[in-house]
Amino acid sequence: MEMSGVVPFIAMIVQQLAQVGLAVVAKVAMSTGMTSFTYTFYSNILCIYFFRKYRSAIPPLWPAFLYGFFLLGIMGFLMQVLGFLGLQYSSPLLSTAILQLVPGFTFILAVILRMETFEYKSLSTMAKTIGTLVSIIGALVATLYKGPQVFGISPLNTILTTPSAWAIGGLLTMICSLIASFFIISQAFVLKKYPAELILMLFYSCCVTILCAVFSLIIERDLNSWSLSPHSRLMAIIYSGLFGNVFQVCIGAWCVRKKGPLFVVMFHPLGIVIAMAASIFMGEIIHVGSLVGSIIIVIGFYSVIWGQSKEWQKKEKNLGSHNKKMPLLQDKIDDDPEVNI
Secondary structure (H helix, E strand, C coil): CCHHHHHHHHHHHHHHHHHHHHHHHHHHHHHCCCCHHHHHHHHHHHHHHHHHHHHHHCCCCCHHHHHHHHHHHHHHHHHHHHHHHHHHHCCHHHHHHHHHHHHHHHHHHHHHCCCCCCCCCCHHHHHHHHHHHHHHHHHHHHHHCCCCEEECCCCCCCHHHCCCCHHHHHHHHHHHHHHHHHHHHHHHHHHHHCCCHHHHHHHHHHHHHHHHHHHHHHHCCCHHHHCCCCHHHHHHHHHHHHHCHHHHHHHHHHHHHHHCHHHHHCCCCHHHHHHHHHHHHHCCCEEHHHHHHHHHHHHHHHHHHHHHHHHHHHHHHHHHHHHHHHHHHHHHHHHCCCCCC
16 A cells, blocks of 8 residues: 555544544643633634635625524534533543534434435444444443443542532533534534634634623622642643644544545544543543443444435545546537537
8 A cells, every 4th residue: 555545544543543632621621620611712712823814815705695504503512512512521432432423413404304315124224323323322321331340440530530510511422512513504504604714613612712702791609619630631732723623623623534524534433442542541431331331332333324425426436427528418419510619
């Protein structure tokens, strides 16, 4: 395999490492007294800094687009705050595993909104349906059942061993996954009418930052949650700015262009393995519920992706057969002197 063929594999592994690292550093920062509101606020401030140079490229905006951006901002605010709050109550492993529900939830919402037809006789549709149900069952197992200890060593760090409301954390992360699915579908609608991803990210980050600041000032009474001391908080914020949304969006977009969307999503469960290794290293005890639930989620995830890949192949095949007919039509047009310019 040539080096150019290896680079996308390395890029996706790095992306998954960065994503799990983001969960770990967020857990570390919030364990020192930061809240999900303040952590989200600082993370999005950095995103605005990175995207500020695109302000001059903003084309005229219609009110409908501003409403769409604001709606995405609200969903992004809920998604990030609930995601970090669920992480605070549980662990990087549980959060990473449950986030694999997003493809299944997206499929359900697409069917409800009639963006996708439910063909009960289609093998791909049945694979996605069964995979979604299996993933949800796996998430419930990981959330509601801990069971005996499977892995665990003397912790090098006790950050992840503090008692936590495991079930609350899991349920919050499931709600975060559902909102993420709404966000993906809404984003597709907005980008179809306004195809400017970087401008969308700028407005999105601005909206999330403003909402976080407002709600934090109303809800949070402890000013210490805004402090960037100790240094672990500042390092976590810098990490989230460097390897958070901006980095992962760029890597994901580049790999989609090089290898296609299926290649990118196939790497997502790798994050569960990385999160498990990171959790053990940081001192978390791995229980039967987390392990079994994660395995069930991965099985359901790949079932959904398999069904989606079959539909992509079918669409590409139909598109290819359509394009083959076009040259014949073009030749006929070119041969007719009445239609030549």
